[in-house]
Amino acid sequence: MELELRHLRTIRTIADAGSLTRAATVLGLAQPALSAQLRRIERALGGVLFERGRYGVRATALGELVLERTRVVLPAVSELQREAARFARARRDTERLRIGGIHGPLLGALVAGIADTLPDATVTTCASWSERELAQQLAEGRLDFALAGTCGSAAPPGAEHLVWREIAVDPVRVMLAEGHPLAGRPEIGLDALADQEWACVPGDGCFADCFTAACARAGFTPRRMYETDTASCVHLVRVGRAVGLCRASFPPTPGIAVRPLTGTPLVWRHLLGWHPGAQRPDAAAAVLDRARSAHAALVRAVAPPSITPGQGVD
Known part of the structure; x- marks a missing residue:
């Protein structure tokens, strides 16, 4: 499985929510489906990202590494999308002003x-x-x-x-x-x-x-x-x-x-x-x-x- 942006967003959501149950609610998924997706992501990355405990989940060392990268990658991609939208909508050559x-x-x-x-x-x-x-x-x-x-x-x-x-x-x-x-x-x-x-x-x-x-x-x-x-x-x-x-x-x-x-x-x-x-x-x-x-x-x-x-x- 190739890692995609949606997988990084899933990891970020799990970390922010603090538990798979709350993350599943945020993502609109059933918890078993989210757990299965997390296992596929962990296989793709080569290790466990979160340790489950009585009060939720906690990032492993590998999980912290991945989360640190998401803090850079996800905002950069969002800004790229906004820049592309601005460029596509500008249409300066048609002298259209909004x-x-x-x-x-x-x-x-x-x-x-x-x-x-x-x-x-x-x-x-x-x-x-x-x-x-x-x-x-x-x-x-x-x-x-x-x-x-x-x-x-x-x-x-x-x-x-x-x-x-x-x-x-x-x-x-x-x-x-x-x-x-x-x-x-x-x-x-x-x-x-x-x-x-x-x-x-x-x-x-x-x-x-x-x-x-x-x-x-x-x-x-x-x-x-x-x-x-x-x-x-x-x-x-x-x-x-x-x-x-x-x-x-x-x-x-x-x-x-x-x-x-x-x-x-x-x-x-x-x-x-x-x-x-x-x-x-x-x-x-x-x-x-x-x-x-x-x-x-x-x-x-x-x-x-x-x-x-x-x-x-x-």
Whole structure:
């Protein structure tokens, strides 16, 4: 019998499970079938790999040697599979781009900008609430680029395997109903919102923790938080049920006033990510430049005349 990768995975599973019974459950096999497979593997390797005892199994010296090799071989094969998938899916020669992003107008603006400069390109998009999901899709080659963000200098998802570059940094602002008692102020202190209820979109990044920490510094704990989609957040703000937070690219919306927060207690860093093994440096630089131009255009479009885009207006 020739040793195969599946045999190494079986050995690894037995060692991790600590018993043949538990390993059989993990592998979806009957224990007698797993025991027979282990005996065939041991014959192929020339010795016993595990000693059975009252409380499970323990690797022999030969077993330890084989397990040490599995710690190198199995991750290497998995990475090879991921690299091959990224290469097969890249299809750069067809000018096909797959772009992911968290919900917001920047994704649409980037797609529009690419369409202007590369009219023959085929662009598909994937919107997600989860920045970790977007990072995973980049790592697996299912996306070419992803728009995400962090609070301040927080590390982006998958930073150890992916390239992330800054597009822009926006101060976070507050959205209120036009008739809200605070809507007439030119800027609003976060502490003035201590008795408000809040509306926000879901996500798995650091923003919720950063917001809670900013409120704590302002001397209060946020009251009820409505976590829902963007359109519902806007509705809750418009009808006066809650106040919300937004970034510089938030477009003018009837019935809603957007005001700066005094002292800029929260900022949002827009990022563009890609896998270095799947993108040419010149192609990545071109998309990053287009993303920065798209963000700047959005800010100019929503900025009131008295405030310049460099101030990061929401």
